[in-house]
Amino acid sequence: MTLALAIAHHRFGLGPRPGDLTDRDPEAWLLSQIDPAAAQVSGGSLNSTKDALTDMQGLRNHRAALRSGNLGPEAQAALETMLNASRNSLIQDVRTRTEHGVRTAAPFAERWTRFWANHFTVAATRAETIGLVGPYEREAIRPHVFGRFGTLLEEAVLHPGMLFYLDNHRSFGPSTRLAKRLGRSLNENLAREVLELHTLGVDGGYTQVDVEALARALTGWLPFQPMSLRRKMTGKDVFVSQAHEPGAKTLLGKRYKRDGAGQVKAMLADLAEHPATARHIATKIARHFLSDTPDAGDVAALQRSFLTSGGDLAALAQTLIKRPGALETPFQKVKTPEELMLATARALGPQAAFSKMQRVVQGFAQRPFGAPSPAGWPDTADAWMSPDALAKRVDWASSVARQSKAKPDDFVAAALGPLADDSLNLAIARAESRAQGLTLAIMSPAFQRR
Amino acid sequence: MLTSRRIFLAGLGAATVLKSTGASRAAGPRPKLILIILRGGMDGLTAIAPITDPHINTLRPHLVPKNAIALGGGFAAHPALKTWAGWAKGGQAGFIHAIAGPYRDRSHFKAQDLLETGADAVPGRDGWLARALERRPGLSALSIGPAQPLILKGAQNASSWSPAVVAPASDDTLMRLASLYADDKLLRAALEKAVETNAVAGEMGGAMRQGGFGAAGAIKAQMAGAGRLLKAQDGPDIAVIDIDGWDTHGGQINRLGRMLTALDDGLATLKSELGIMWQSSAITIVSEFGRTVRDNGGGGTDHGTGGLALLAGGQIKPGQHGDWPGLSSRALYDNRDLAPANDMYALFSGLLTDLYGFDSADLRAVFGPLTPRPISIAV
Incomplete structure (x- = not known):
């Protein structure tokens, strides 16, 4: 039972905390986490989507005012403060997310959530998304990971974070007067990724015609009102009908007559069940x-x-x-750097220096909310277990071990329990220092894998 | 600060120091103690080989260093220690062979804990150097590395510093990982390739992993930082530097050669950073134990007893100090290890006495019932 529980913690969770490997039914433990409440994260004063958009609108207004020369010298300082606001809110979100990962008693719910956040990646890799990635994950992803996929899909795709991230704010119905006035046209980035990454998959049987149809249906979903409309951003109500390409559209052979904001929702609902x-x-x-x-x-x-x-x-x-073999060894997967960092921090206990640990792990791997592409972080060992990646893991493990006062035996008992084999125990007993013993435990196949 | 220095000197108990240098040193800068701990058990018989001992070639035929640098008295330094050997010849470096603390059971963790807490069976709660600092509130210490070592645990007047670069894992750690990865094809292949790539890059003079797998860069960075900080105005009096990677159960000739090279380069860096402070410095390099005299049949040696302390700096009396038990079968400890002829705590006591004027009451406060007769190593 304890072996299966240890497997459950590594394969489906984020690694056990000290005391987690007690005698309990692993399957029941995992099932108990299938609960929308378990996927939530709370942190004092985190920005909402609305806050983030209000900040952005304030910044736009302020910049416009600065350009027109109406403001005094203190306005420049205010601009700096505003520029820092979105970055600070991101830092808050990164901290909250990491600490939640380290402390949560429902690590399967968290892994499941992070899977979906990665599936619907919005990365803080452009100015507009920096303040939005946190609210996006907390508002569009977390509440829906144990609900219907269709709901999750709609919430994710139409969230301002996604609209900015995949350029829908640049996409205008080509035949609209607004597009002509602004010199804009269709941008199919979001539509293509919805089909390729979020729903059907690259070999899912869609064509360029389908991409364009979905892109047309998506027009009007702007994260803010265009400046020329002289209206402010409105938060969640983000459909601007003046930018929407009018008329019926055909996606995957089906005709969507109903126009307006609901058109793309109907398409997404069908894609969700394809x-x-x-x-x-x-x-x-x-x-x-x-x-x-x-x-x-x-x-x-x-x-x-x-x-x-x-x-x-x-x-x-x-x-x-409940799949056969789900709670049996051997481990088939390699932990990602983020999973490795969290599992290490969890096993070392709450006194571990998370922020330091994270700073180092960021240096070699997964910056939170920093996925390299809309496809999210890669999910196979070839991406994470190159010779260079291994060398960096060893260096990281060694530096964590040198900073820790944990005894290797305690770490192994907390983190691996029955997963530790004789060769690991022997290697630790023979290690030349505590730090080396801890390094070996962190780098052991049982701990690197899941 | 000078005032407190005089107070120390007034309390000096060890006659040797008072007679020879007490007065002159009172006017100069306060001495610097740089304690370097080589973790893993350094093979002292490779670093300083008793080349004229009649038994060495039969006991460890493959492990006697070639081209060793003769030091006189039947000893020769490993060629990698060329800087240190140069100092020894110039009268600024010495050594104590066959040295050990009171512990005999050959566990790294325990031996290190005892060495650092100054205990004989059960590791103490605080470090002996911390207790020493308590006796001399004017002194301050610094540890080089991310975590404060046990030797300074409990000290009020101690800080720590580490180079910004992440010190890479040691060669030794990688070798041990290789055996853990025996059954994991993916991890094993990645590790083998990583080691290979790094070795090739190193040979070609290319960019290696920060500091390289040999850790030479990291050691150099530690030494440079220590030297700069010690030399700074109001810098610490004492520095403790940790260097991992000395547990050579296999591949000893190459691995120890690389480690000794890295150590020697690091010492050269330390001296150049110390500048004129070199004259006031006593560098002391110790390890938790020595290694078996015979090789283990696998190109390495196992945990032993009597080890080596290397000494250097303007404050060090040159040459060999302490007793040399020899390598005859009668002399070996448990018929396998270099006998513990000299007491590690006597060396530590000697340093405290010579450099900071500790008297027997001070030493008893540090080492309790284990307080030895100090070995004097200062000029």
């Missing part, structure tokens, strides 16, 4: 939690669950946990 989407999601789930080369039976079972439940993500999580 068999290709089910296969794409099932494959990604199996690849993330079970194996880089997932077993066909696992993928088929997840796909069936997704289709028969109408995209019920709670049912999907249950199916995953």
Whole structure:
């Protein structure tokens, strides 16, 4: 039982904390976390989407005023403060997210949440998204990860963070007067990624015609009102009908007559239930939690669950946990750098120097909210276990170990329990220093894998 | 500060120091103690080989260094220690062979904990150097590295500093990982390739991982930082530097050669950073224990007993100090280790006495019932 529990903690969670490897039913423990409340994160004064957009609007107004020369010298200082505001809110979100990962007693809910946040990546890699990535994850992703996939899809795709990240704020219905006045046209970036990454998958059977149709339906979903409309950003109500390409559109052979804001929602609802989407999601789930080369039976079972439940993500999580072999070794996957950092911090206990640890891990790997592309962080070992990556992991582990006062034996008992084999115990007993023993424990196959 | 220095001198108990240098040193800068701890158990018989001992070539035929630098008295330094050997010849470096604390059971962790807390069986709660600082509130200490070592635990007047670069994991750690990865094809392949790439880059003079797998860069950065900080106005009196990677169970010739080279380069850096402070410095390099006299059949040696202390700096009396038990089968400890002929705590006591004027009451406050007769190593 303890072995299965240790496996559950590593494969489906974020690694055990001291005392977590007690005698309890691993499956029941995982199932108990399939609960929308368990996927929430709380942190004192985090910005909402509305706050972030208000800040951005304030910045735009202030800049315009500065340009017109109406303001005194103190206005320049105020500009600096405003510029820093979004960055500071990002720092708050990174800290809250990391501490939640280190402390949460529902680590499966957190892993599941992070899977979906990665599936619907919005990265803080452009000025407009810096202040929005945190609110996006907390408002568009977390509340819906155990709900219907269709809801999650709509919330994610139409959130201002995503609209900025994938250029929908630059996309205007080509035949609209607004587009002509602003010299704008269609931008298909978001539409293409919705089909390729979020729903059907690259081989999901769509064509360029479908991309354009979805892009046209998405026009009007602007994260703020264009300046020329002389209206302010309105927060969540982000549809600007003057920018929307009017008329019926055909996606995947189906005609969507109803126009306006609801048009793309109807398209997304159908995409959410498409068999290709089910296969794409099932494959990604199996690849993330079970194996880089997932077993066909696992993928088929997840796909069936997704289709028969109408995209019920709670049912999907249950199916995953109940797969034969889900709580057995061998581990097939390598932890990502972020997972490694969190698992190490969790095992070392709350006194560990998270921020230091994180600073180092950021140097070699996954900056929170910093995925390199809309496809999110890669999810297979070839991306994370190159010779250079391994060298950096060893250096990182060694530096963490040197800063820690933890005894290697305690770490192994807390973090691995029955997963520690004789060769690891022997290597630790023979280590030349505590720090080396701890380095070896962190770098052991049992701890590197999941 | 000078006032407190005089107070120390007034309390001096060890006649040797008072007679020879007490008066003159009172006017100069306060002495600097730089304590370097080599973790893992350095093979002292490789670093300073007793080349004329009749048994060495039969006991460890493959581990006697070639081209060793003769030091006189039957000893020769490993060629990697060329800087240190130059100092020894110039009268500014010395050594004590066959030295050990009271512990005999050969566990790294325990031996290090005892060495640092100044205990014999159960590690103490605080470091002996911290207790020493308590006796001389005017003194301050600094540890070089990310975490404060046990030797300074409990000290009020101690800080720590570490180079900005992440010190890379040691060669030794990588070797141990290789054996952990025996059954994990993916991790093993990545590790092998990483080591290989790094070695090639090193040979070609290319950019290696920060400091390289050999850790030479990291050691140099530690030494440079220590030297600069010690030399600074109001800098610390004492520095403690940790260097990992001395547990050579296999591949000893190459690995120890690289480590000694890195140490020697680091010492050269330390001296140049210390500048004129070199004259006031006593560099003391110790390890938790020595290694078996015989090689273990795997190109290495196992945990032993009697080790080596290397000394350098303007304050050091040159040559060999203490007793030399020899390598005859009668002399070996447990028929395997260099005998512990000299007491590590006597060396530490000697340093405190010579440099900071500790008397026997001071020493008892530091080492309690284990207080030895100090070995005097200062000029």
